Amino acid sequence: MRFISHFSMAVALATVGALALTAVPQQAEAAKKKSKGPKNSKEFTAVIIPVQKAMEGDDPAAAKPLMENVLAQPWTGFDQFVAGQFAVNLGVKLKDQGLQEKGLGAMVASGFAPAEQMPAFNFYLGNFAFGDERWSEAQHYFQAAYDLGYRGNNFEPLLAETYFKQNMPTEGLAKWDQLIKDANASQTKAPESWYRLARDRALATGNMGAYATWAAKWAAAYPSGDSWADAVSATRRTTQADSTQNLELLRFMKAAGALKSSNDYKEYAEEAQRKNLFGEVVAVLEEGQQNGTVGASHPLIAEVLAPARREVSADKASLPAQPSGVRGSGSSSVMMNFADVWLGYKDFDKAVAFYEAGLAKPGADMNRGYMGIGTAYAYAGNYSAAKQAFSKVSGTRAPLAGMWQTWIGQQTAAAAPALAPAAAAEPAS
Numbered sequence: 001m002r003f004i005s006h007f008s009m010a011v012a013l014a015t016v017g018a019l020a021l022t023a024v025p026q027q028a029e030a031a032k033k034k035s036k037g038p039k040n041s042k043e044f045t046a047v048i049i050p051v052q053k054a055m056e057g058d059d060p061a062a063a064k065p066l067m068e069n070v071l072a073q074p075w076t077g078f079d080q081f082v083a084g085q086f087a088v089n090l091g092v093k094l095k096d097q098g099l100q101e102k103g104l105g106a107m108v109a110s111g112f113a114p115a116e117q118m119p120a121f122n123f124y125l126g127n128f129a130f131g132d133e134r135w136s137e138a139q140h141y142f143q144a145a146y147d148l149g150y151r152g153n154n155f156e157p158l159l160a161e162t163y164f165k166q167n168m169p170t171e172g173l174a175k176w177d178q179l180i181k182d183a184n185a186s187q188t189k190a191p192e193s194w195y196r197l198a199r200d201r202a203l204a205t206g207n208m209g210a211y212a213t214w215a216a217k218w219a220a221a222y223p224s225g226d227s228w229a230d231a232v233s234a235t236r237r238t239t240q241a242d243s244t245q246n247l248e249l250l251r252f253m254k255a256a257g258a259l260k261s262s263n264d265y266k267e268y269a270e271e272a273q274r275k276n277l278f279g280e281v282v283a284v285l286e287e288g289q290q291n292g293t294v295g296a297s298h299p300l301i302a303e304v305l306a307p308a309r310r311e312v313s314a315d316k317a318s319l320p321a322q323p324s325g326v327r328g329s330g331s332s333s334v335m336m337n338f339a340d341v342w343l344g345y346k347d348f349d350k351a352v353a354f355y356e357a358g359l360a361k362p363g364a365d366m367n368r369g370y371m372g373i374g375t376a377y378a379y380a381g382n383y384s385a386a387k388q389a390f391s392k393v394s395g396t397r398a399p400l401a402g403m404w405q406t407w408i409g410q411q412t413a414a415a416a417p418a419l420a421p422a423a424a425a426e427p428a429s
Contacts, residue, residue, distance in 0.1 A: 119150035280344030
């Protein structure tokens with residue numbers, strides 16, 4: 001996990017205006033008498049003047065033991081604040097991160113640190129602790145910085161990581177959820193890297209349900225072939241799909257551009273081939289050819305695509321064009337099998353008609369039927385009807401139906417026309 005280097009932090013601390021050394025009494029006694037602001041105690045003044053002289057001398061390192069002696073004493077209030085200032089500035093000069101951290105801690109604890117700089121100060125303290133693997137302390141300061149509005153240095157992943165470092169994965173994922181929701185509610189959308197980090201952490205816990213949840217969140221926020229492929233992979237790990245359900249998953253992957261390798265196309269083609277869905281075999285392998293995933297010399301061309309092409313003409317000629325043309329009464333599964341064939345041939349109206357006929361039969365697998373109807377409508381671009389069908393899917397197919405719903409929302413959002421600009425007002429006559 002990346003964190004801000006201590007050298008970079010030293011530079012940042014050195015540039016913070018509030019850390020300019022507060023004058024000690026011997027340099028500005030007259031000014032302090034006139035001022036109604038806070039004053040240092042005589043006891044503190046007596047011990048800090050030697051520190052200041054050593055810092056300004058030829059060997060600033062000589063000030064370190066003196067400064068450490070000052071910090072070891074129980075100062076409070078403005079004395080503690082000024083002691084912290086000196087320690088930070090000496091630490092920057094000597095590139096001593098320990099002094100910088102002690103000084104900054106004293107300033108924060110004093111109650112005199114400027115309110116506008118408290119977010120950054122807490123961040124710096126959290127980063128010091130994180131670098132030293134003091135996870136609970138880092139969590140405390142990072143959370144304080146976050147609550148005070150600090151959003152710099154992409155530090156939110158560090159805050160979430162402190163929980164995982166303490167073996168608190170449930171709390172860590174909950175923190176990721178909060179951080180992402182807060183970012184999305186602001187003007188800045190949570191970066192894609194945050195979703196991937198949360199997904200990786202969920203996977204590392206071994207909780208496949210949490211992994212599936214975060215993979216789906218990633219795909220929902222940043223849809224791509226890679227993110228949707230990961231979401232499908234997570235779903236496969238959490239559900240035991242039969243051959244028909246696996247084909248349904250592959251159909252979604254095709255729509256979402258998540259078929260990424262020749263093995264993906266091989267799995268899809270062979271699954272469809274086992275069901276004699278020749279049109280679907282041809283469609284998916286021709287897509288693989290067109291995008292270059294399935295090369296001309298790939299065994300799939302000769303062993304699967306060519307035989308399927310030879311079957312297409314006779315197969316289509318043998319199909320009933322409507323449910324009433326099925327010989328005999330036709331069971332629910334028979335009707336849905338015909339629907340799958342028509343879906344493969346991209347005749348979506350016929351596919352819907354056969355799925356609906358299957359749903360009307362006794363013993364119908366309602367979830368299979370509505371999944372098929374939703375897929376047909378989604379392929380046809382009738383997203384409203386598709387969403388209605390998917391909303392009726394439950395059981396083991398429910399996660400896939402949910403992914404379809406998310407994907408449809410992305411398509412409709414992308415297709416929404418931009419608002420027309422308001423017409424310019426007519427000039428006064």
